Structures are given as C-alpha cells and as structure tokens.
Amino acid sequence: MSSDSGFYSIIDYTVDGPETQRELAEAFAEIQERWVRFYPGYLSARLHVSTDGTRVYNIVHWASEADYRDFVETSDTEGRMAAIQQALDGLSGEAEPRMSGAPTYRVVREIGPGPQRTGDT
C-alpha cells in the first residue's frame, strides 16, 4: 500500500457535552505548548471536536517514528502525564479515554478525489 511520510499519535476522548469538549480541547492545546511542540520532528497537533459535542480527538503529527521515539525517551513523561491528569481533574464535566492500545499510527492509504470506480476490479 502507498504511504505518506510521518507518524501520528491519536488521543481520543468522549465527553459529556459541548462545554467539557471546549475545555478539553483547550487543555490539550496547552499541553502541546508546554510539553510537546518544541521537540525535534514535531509538526502539528490538530484538535478535532465532534459536531454533537461528545468527542475530542487530538491528532499529533511527527515527521518520523524516530522523532516520536526520541520525544518519548527524552521528554519528561511523568511531568506530562501529571499535567494531563491535572487538566482532566480540572474539567467541569466528565471525560473518558477511548484509546484501546498503542496510540501510534501510520497513514497507509490516502484516497484523493477522482472518478467513481466501477466494475469488479
């Protein structure tokens, strides 16, 4: 399969409504600014909020898996985890993680606009 360059971590939460959703997106943005965005190979964090007010995805893009691994090994993971917990504790409502395994991803396919594919193959 074709593949883009890059490596992703995807942080995924359900929340109890639009106000908690807004607070959690703000909290994740601040975590990036204080704990992540200055490491080599960091490209972006994009905060996706569902239109129904019940979910937040933080999709963090790294230039390579090696950059992500260097970040994990050299950064203050304990401090960052404590900051995340503090942010969660400070929300006015409830937020529940939806991550189910290693939260690291590759993009294996990108399908752009094009004609409708028809037929059996």
Added chain:
Amino acid sequence: MSSDSGFYSIIDYTVDGPETQRELAEAFAEIQERWVRFYPGYLSARLHVSTDGTRVYNIVHWASEADYRDFVETSDTEGRMAAIQQALDGLSGEAEPRMSGAPTYRVVREIGPGPQRTGDT
C-alpha cells in the same frame, strides 16, 4: 478558538489483529473509490492504522460542512451502507465500530511547532 476550513468524518474501528487491519483499510479505500470520492467538495480520505495492529481510523476531509451535507442528501446511502456491511462481513477476523455519536468533526485548534510555553499564562 481559531479554526481551519473544512469538515471531517471520522470512522473508527477496533480489529483483532494486523491481517484484519490490513483488510479493513483496503476495504475502506475501495468504499471511497466506489461511493464517495467523486462528490463535490471531497478532498481526501486518509487511512490511519495503529502500529499495534488493533485499530483503524478513516478520516475523510470535506471542503465544507455544506459539501458533506450535500453528499449525505444526494448520495446512495443505502447502497453505501450495504457495501460497508458486505466489506465487514468479508473480513477474515473481527472488527468493531468505536464511533459513539455523530461522526462529524471540525478542527478547532492547530498547534504548530514553537517554543515551550512557560509560566502561569
């Protein structure tokens, strides 16, 4: 909060291992080609697979919410849903949806690289 243009649908599944993961990513790619990519405002579908082999995200990017709504209203939703079900039924393993509400999203913040934010504000 700042916002990019665009509108997203995020399809999210857990799977029982790398082979099912590979099959599901291929199946979603084909669904895009046969049922989605030729509608106005479709920009891309990107298939994210977790490095541990247990999860697949299909993140579909539309130019605007209006384009997405037009797609929903004018496309063959019944046929597309049947094709998705057929694809799921054809997997060699198990796949479970992890969507929890309306699967439509906006990006409300993007945090790029920059200096570490410090201090209280």
